[in-house]
Amino acid sequence: MGIIVEDAVKTAHRPEFGRSGGNGSRHIIPRDARSLGLRESHPSGSSAIWVGIAAIIMMFAALTSALVVRQGASMDWHHFDLPNILYFNTAVLLASSITLEMFARRFRQRWSSPVLGDSGSPWLYATLVLGAMFVAGQYLAWHQLNSEGLYMASNPSHSFFYVLTGGHVLHLLGGLIALVYVTAKLKRFTLRQSTLSMATKYWHFMDLLWLYLLGLLWLKM
Amino acid sequence: MHDTHAHATEHHGPPRTFIRKYIFSTDHKVIGKQYLGLGLFAVFVGMGLSWLMRLHLGWGNLAIPGMAWLSPNGAPGGVLTPEYYLQLMTMHGTIMVFFVLTVAPFAAFGNFFLPIQVGAEDMPFPHINMMSFWVAFVAFCILFSSFFFSDGPALSGWTAYAPLSTVGAIAGPGQGLGQVLWLSSIAVFCVSQLLGGLNFIPTTLDLRAKGMTFSRMPLTVWAWFITSTMALTAFAVLMPACILAILDHVAGTSFFVPSNLVVSGQLIPHSGGSTLLWQHLFWFFGHPEVYIAIVPSMGIVSQILITFMRRPLLSYKVVIGCMVSIGFLSYMVYGHHMFVSGMNPVSSIIFSFPTLIITIPATILVLIWLGSLYKSRLRITTPSLFALGFISMFITGGVTGFFLAQPPIDIMLHATYFVVGHFHFVMALAAIFGILGGTYFWFPKMFGRMMDERLGKLHFWLTFVGAYCIFMPFHYLGLAGNVRRYQAFVDDYTVHLLPIHRFSTVAALFTGAVQLIFLYNLIHSRFWGEKATDNPWESTTLEWSTSSPPPYDNFGGRHPIVYHDPYQLGIQSVSGADYIMQDSPEEVRPEPTETH
Numbered sequence: 001m002g003i004i005v006e007d008a009v010k011t012a013h014r015p016e017f018g019r020s021g022g023n024g025s026r027h028i029i030p031r032d033a034r035s036l037g038l039r040e041s042h043p044s045g046s047s048a049i050w051v052g053i054a055a056i057i058m059m060f061a062a063l064t065s066a067l068v069v070r071q072g073a074s075m076d077w078h079h080f081d082l083p084n085i086l087y088f089n090t091a092v093l094l095a096s097s098i099t100l101e102m103f104a105r106r107f108r109q110r111w112s113s114p115v116l117g118d119s120g121s122p123w124l125y126a127t128l129v130l131g132a133m134f135v136a137g138q139y140l141a142w143h144q145l146n147s148e149g150l151y152m153a154s155n156p157s158h159s160f161f162y163v164l165t166g167g168h169v170l171h172l173l174g175g176l177i178a179l180v181y182v183t184a185k186l187k188r189f190t191l192r193q194s195t196l197s198m199a200t201k202y203w204h205f206m207d208l209l210w211l212y213l214l215g216l217l218w219l220k221m
Numbered sequence: 222m223h224d225t226h227a228h229a230t231e232h233h234g235p236p237r238t239f240i241r242k243y244i245f246s247t248d249h250k251v252i253g254k255q256y257l258g259l260g261l262f263a264v265f266v267g268m269g270l271s272w273l274m275r276l277h278l279g280w281g282n283l284a285i286p287g288m289a290w291l292s293p294n295g296a297p298g299g300v301l302t303p304e305y306y307l308q309l310m311t312m313h314g315t316i317m318v319f320f321v322l323t324v325a326p327f328a329a330f331g332n333f334f335l336p337i338q339v340g341a342e343d344m345p346f347p348h349i350n351m352m353s354f355w356v357a358f359v360a361f362c363i364l365f366s367s368f369f370f371s372d373g374p375a376l377s378g379w380t381a382y383a384p385l386s387t388v389g390a391i392a393g394p395g396q397g398l399g400q401v402l403w404l405s406s407i408a409v410f411c412v413s414q415l416l417g418g419l420n421f422i423p424t425t426l427d428l429r430a431k432g433m434t435f436s437r438m439p440l441t442v443w444a445w446f447i448t449s450t451m452a453l454t455a456f457a458v459l460m461p462a463c464i465l466a467i468l469d470h471v472a473g474t475s476f477f478v479p480s481n482l483v484v485s486g487q488l489i490p491h492s493g494g495s496t497l498l499w500q501h502l503f504w505f506f507g508h509p510e511v512y513i514a515i516v517p518s519m520g521i522v523s524q525i526l527i528t529f530m531r532r533p534l535l536s537y538k539v540v541i542g543c544m545v546s547i548g549f550l551s552y553m554v555y556g557h558h559m560f561v562s563g564m565n566p567v568s569s570i571i572f573s574f575p576t577l578i579i580t581i582p583a584t585i586l587v588l589i590w591l592g593s594l595y596k597s598r599l600r601i602t603t604p605s606l607f608a609l610g611f612i613s614m615f616i617t618g619g620v621t622g623f624f625l626a627q628p629p630i631d632i633m634l635h636a637t638y639f640v641v642g643h644f645h646f647v648m649a650l651a652a653i654f655g656i657l658g659g660t661y662f663w664f665p666k667m668f669g670r671m672m673d674e675r676l677g678k679l680h681f682w683l684t685f686v687g688a689y690c691i692f693m694p695f696h697y698l699g700l701a702g703n704v705r706r707y708q709a710f711v712d713d714y715t716v717h718l719l720p721i722h723r724f725s726t727v728a729a730l731f732t733g734a735v736q737l738i739f740l741y742n743l744i745h746s747r748f749w750g751e752k753a754t755d756n757p758w759e760s761t762t763l764e765w766s767t768s769s770p771p772p773y774d775n776f777g778g779r780h781p782i783v784y785h786d787p788y789q790l791g792i793q794s795v796s797g798a799d800y801i802m803q804d805s806p807e808e809v810r811p812e813p814t815e816t817h
Contacts, residue, residue: 045345045423051453055415058457062505066465066498070476074493153473156493163465
């Protein structure tokens, strides 16, 4: 083996090889601003929302595949009609996405216009109310299923119904907390565009996720 | 719009109270040290468990002093019951894989050094970062608490296969509450690592300093970035799996419990579940998890070797490409843990193929390290010794993986000591050597003092020899048919292997004792070590451009601008040094024509 081992003595030798490390920049001089690769970074860390969305997608992907496998594992899958309130809840959630988007646009315009006009906060409150309505509606759906005798453990299809809708509602509650945080920031005039943008993306994702779950539940149950 | 650079510090200055400084700190450096402390505690707990296991394996009727007091149910008279052996084994694996190998190289060093190496002041969400550590700490407490309930911890292994792990207390001691605590602990740990990922990835993507393009990021940053993307997707799958298993325990569901199962003479009321489903979900996480354990060490070892060879590796881009390929392929290989599970043999072939392919980037990495070392003038220090040790362990562990990747061979070797030897070499040895190398390398930066070099070298040599003595015989044991997860060897074909087990036990106790040298060195150096300069190793990345330890905002108000790629070493600098720091505006002079 050709490793030359040396004790901790500093050497000023030229390297004995011609390869360069990194991007080979050692051979390029002089440097001007362009070659420095200066860029405007986004110090808000807004890519985090996509990180979170990716993680949640993986979680529900795992649950989807578990559902598919479990359904095929045994002949005990009970098909049942989804409670009608779910469709009403879907409309509520879609409406909340619309109201949130209305608020977000007004907020963006407010920053770009010199006059601080209507901040659009009623739209934000409407989103909060609609979000809470969705959560209440999901609870009603569970209650309805319970009264029909469909519990968590009564059948695997019921189990998955509760796990999927429950998981979604828990994440949605997180989104509601984020929107409450946004409201608090707005009241103190310290709301950042990046914060609102992250909360908005998350909320819309919750909407899309619900549409996917509804489709999955309708298809499989 | 005032999205300023001082995002993390704009609302408050440095913390003043003890609680804010050391307990509930949002400073990524403190969080990194807290994770390191957790990993250090966990590794000694895990090692202690392994000594108990090995003592019992070598001498089955041995009354281990103190055990009767520690666990009257599990070790009456000091002799471990068979079930207690399995419980200790489960906790050993779980603590080591999660709370040492995920925590130390990724959460500990990553938290401390990722922001500094990219030139940021802190992570973008310091409070979420703080929560990530404390949630991990809570997870450890939940797991550890299972020792203190009368039935003890779970005994289904760190893999917690169904139906053993999902039928409840009827399956054995610890399978009721112990298993629920295990599942809860792991689910909580998943949340902790997902919260960590929410910081790691945006730091790398969004908070890099001016001039720090992707091709100028140090290899450690690439390693942590790749690891955090793996952690994100893998832990997000394990968490729902654990939740479904908990529901099987507490809610009477049947995700993983099959029909017509009779345990201890009783018919289990659940039905219809799929035990294989648990294996698929677990290993979809489990295989990326072991690469999460090793990829940061690959970055750390690269960084150490470059620093002490005083020149870059043969190819920066290829090293990154290899780490990315390993990360990508790691999702496609998980079925190689399930070759004998009863799944379709065609699936086995399909999983075997990428498993063999993943050896290619791993081998290329090893060849790059070895090729870069060829004719280099490597400075021998404790970190560089551990880096060399890593390469040795990784090669040994890696080649045995190549055998196990092939279903016909794996059918003979599955669940034998051959597998145990393989994964201990790559995880317990290689990954740990990466962690130890990183500790010796970065201790001056983290604590402002140098570790004792003689003690460090002694620690290395004794550990290196001792570790080979413990685990090398395992390959022979496996080939001879020694089954794993057995607590005693009384069959015709295993009883004559006992002397080898006893040799391994003695080596394990010896090597364990040697770690006390490391512990002493850590503690003594922390308080009384020689003070460290900013850049004692004459390295080039950004963490060495700030003080040891770094100030609260990492660079003392300065916003570093990066001018060079990270490994400008072995060149002539105007100051006479043979390196140029990444943030030095000095231009690199062209080399004269090389002579070979």
